[in-house]
Each structure stands twice: as C-alpha cells, then as structure tokens.
Amino acid sequence: MSKLISNYEIVAHGFADFPIALYSEKVYCVEPHYHKEYELFWLSEGEMLLGTDKEKYVITPGTMVLIEPNIAHYANDTDKSKQHHFYTLTFDISALGSIDDPCRAAVESIKINRLLKIPKYILADSEKIFHMMKNNEFGAEIKLKGLLYNIISHILQSKQFIQHSDPKIDRIHSIAAINMVIDYIKNHYKEKISFKALLSNVSYSESHMRRLFKEKTGLSFIDYVNKYRVEKSCIDLLYSDKSISDIAVDNGFNNVQYYSKIFKMFTNTTPGQYRKWVNQKYDDSGNAK
Numbered sequence: 001m002s003k004l005i006s007n008y009e010i011v012a013h014g015f016a017d018f019p020i021a022l023y024s025e026k027v028y029c030v031e032p033h034y035h036k037e038y039e040l041f042w043l044s045e046g047e048m049l050l051g052t053d054k055e056k057y058v059i060t061p062g063t064m065v066l067i068e069p070n071i072a073h074y075a076n077d078t079d080k081s082k083q084h085h086f087y088t089l090t091f092d093i094s095a096l097g098s099i100d101d102p103c104r105a106a107v108e109s110i111k112i113n114r115l116l117k118i119p120k121y122i123l124a125d126s127e128k129i130f131h132m133m134k135n136n137e138f139g140a141e142i143k144l145k146g147l148l149y150n151i152i153s154h155i156l157q158s159k160q161f162i163q164h165s166d167p168k169i170d171r172i173h174s175i176a177a178i179n180m181v182i183d184y185i186k187n188h189y190k191e192k193i194s195f196k197a198l199l200s201n202v203s204y205s206e207s208h209m210r211r212l213f214k215e216k217t218g219l220s221f222i223d224y225v226n227k228y229r230v231e232k233s234c235i236d237l238l239y240s241d242k243s244i245s246d247i248a249v250d251n252g253f254n255n256v257q258y259y260s261k262i263f264k265m266f267t268n269t270t271p272g273q274y275r276k277w278v279n280q281k282y283d284d285s286g287n288a289k
Contacts, residue, residue: 009035018141019092020148024130026085030075037090039067040116040151041075042123046084050075057115059086064116064151069093087126091148099174099215107152110161117160122150177202177209178216182224189229190252195221226262229253233263237275244271 013021019037041050042064050057050065052073059065059075067073077084096104129147132140155161181198199206214220219227233251236242242250248259248271263271 009033013090020095023088028077032074034072040089041065043086047078110163113160230266
C-alpha cells in the first residue's frame with residue numbers, strides 16, 4: 001500500500017495544563033491526518049471504516065481503536081451504514097503525569113492493542129461528559145480524566161497490551177539519561193554541542209529524548225544550553241576585563257550579535273548593560289558598594 005497522504009492537525013486538543021479532549025461526531029468522512037496526541041476512537045451507533053497507512057478496520061459499536069501519536073489515519077462511512085455516531089478522545093501522554101509518575105510510566109512501558117474491547121458501562125457517560133466540557137461545567141475535567149483512566153485501567157486489567165519494558169527501570173533510565181545530558185552540557189558548553197551525538201549514549205529516539213528533557217528541565221535542549229552559557233558568561237562579565245566578543249566566543253557562542261540576543265532573552269538586558277550595572281553596584285572584591 002502506498003504511503004497515506006495526510007496533513008498534520010493543528011487543532012489544539014484540550015489546553016496546555018489539561019491536554020485531553022473529547023469529541024462527539026456524526027460526520028461521514030474524516031480526512032487523513034495525524035497529530036502528536038494519542039487518540040481513542042469508538043462508535044456508539046452504525047458502522048465506519050477506519051484506516052491507517054498499513055491497516056483498515058470496519059468498526060462497529062463495541063470496538064475501540066487506539067491510534068498512537070503521529071500515525072496518519074482517516075475514517076469513512078460504509079455502504080451498510082445509513083446512520084452513525086462516534087466519539088474520539090485525544091490525549092497527550094503528559095495528561096498522565098510527569099515523566100516520574102508511575103501511571104504514565106506504566107503506559108509508556110506497554111504497547112496497547114490497536115483494537116480494544118471496552119465495556120459499555122465505562123463509556124456510558126461519554127455524551128454527558130462531552131456536553132459538560134463543551135459548556136465548561138464545574139467538575140467536567142475530573143469526569144473526562146476519570147473516563148480516560150477508566151479506559152486505561154480496563155485495558156491493563158483485561159491485558160489488552162504487550163509489555164515491552166519495566167516501568168520502574170524505564171523511569172530510572174530516563175532520569176539517568178537526562179542527568180547525563182546535563183553533565184555533558186556543563187562539561188562541554190564552550191564547544192559546539194550536537195544533540196544527535198548524545199543519543200549514542202542513551203536508548204531513546206531523538207524526539208522522545210527531546211520531550212523527556214523539556215519535561216524534566218522546563219526548557220528545550222538548545223534553550224538549556226544557551227541559558228547555561230549565559231550564566232557562565234556572567235561570571236566573565238563580572239570578574240574579567242575581556243571584551244564582550246571574546247566572552248561570547250569563550251562561552252560557546254558563534255558571534256557577539258547572537259550572544260547579545262540570547263543574553264537579553266534570558267536576562268532582559270544586554271551584556272554591556274549587565275557589566276555596567278554590576279560595576280556600579282559592586283566593588284572589585286565583589287562586595288556591594
């Protein structure tokens with residue numbers, strides 16, 4: 001089968017601190033698309049054809065489909081279906097907690113089956129929860145998160161997955177990998193640092209490692225490197241009489257213009273203004289004047 005031509009879906013699913021969304025739909029065609037979130041798709045009425053690059057499924061009520069992040073997928077009506085209704089529940093993995101959270105670690109350590117059987121009683125309140133979220137009702141987020149956790153809990157209890165790693169070991173490894181990257185930055189910040197080169201020392205893909213790093217540090221890899229370089233350059237601005245150009249190069253920046261731009265981004269001032277302010281406030285011994 002030729003590769004499915006699809007578009008990245010730019011719609012925000014949920015919001016930053018609650019990346020979960022529930023949709024109730026009756027459309028007859030969902031164009032090929034992909035997104036960074038997981039998606040759970042299930043019918044409450046009728047029949048539909050759901051497909052990915054490699055697979056096609058005729059979905060009837062009682063069957064749920066899991067679509068992993070960045071997997072292109074689509075849905076169409078079938079000739080047999082005169083009327084249908086379906087739900088999609090999308091969620092980012094961060095909805096299950098930080099990288100240290102045991103609930104999230106458990107999910108990341110397994111491969112959930114594509115086709116799932118979820119009892120009707122778990123999904124019974126789907127429409128109610130959808131309207132609660134749509135109308136911003138008090139407690140709607142708790143109900144929606146509860147639905148997601150109930151689905152995942154049943155998947156685990158009914159063993160509709162394949163376990164590929166130990167979540168406790170994974171958590172230890174992820175923290176160790178991030179600490180290794182941070183240590184490398186601290187030891188080599190004056191040099192050109194390649195994130196891809198660091199991957200040879202960890203058992204993660206580039207995209208997965210970048211996500212773990214940002215969640216643990218609050219910064220992207222390049223922002224963390226630049227912030228550390230700026231912090232180290234402040235010491236030179238305070239205790240040396242080197243030119244700002246030399247300080248920029250000595251702390252890993254290619255040129256003084258880029259250094260000044262990054263310095264201002266993190267300190268809200270320029271290197272020259274910072275040095276002047278420090279010299280006015282402190283004497284040569286570092287004591288306040």
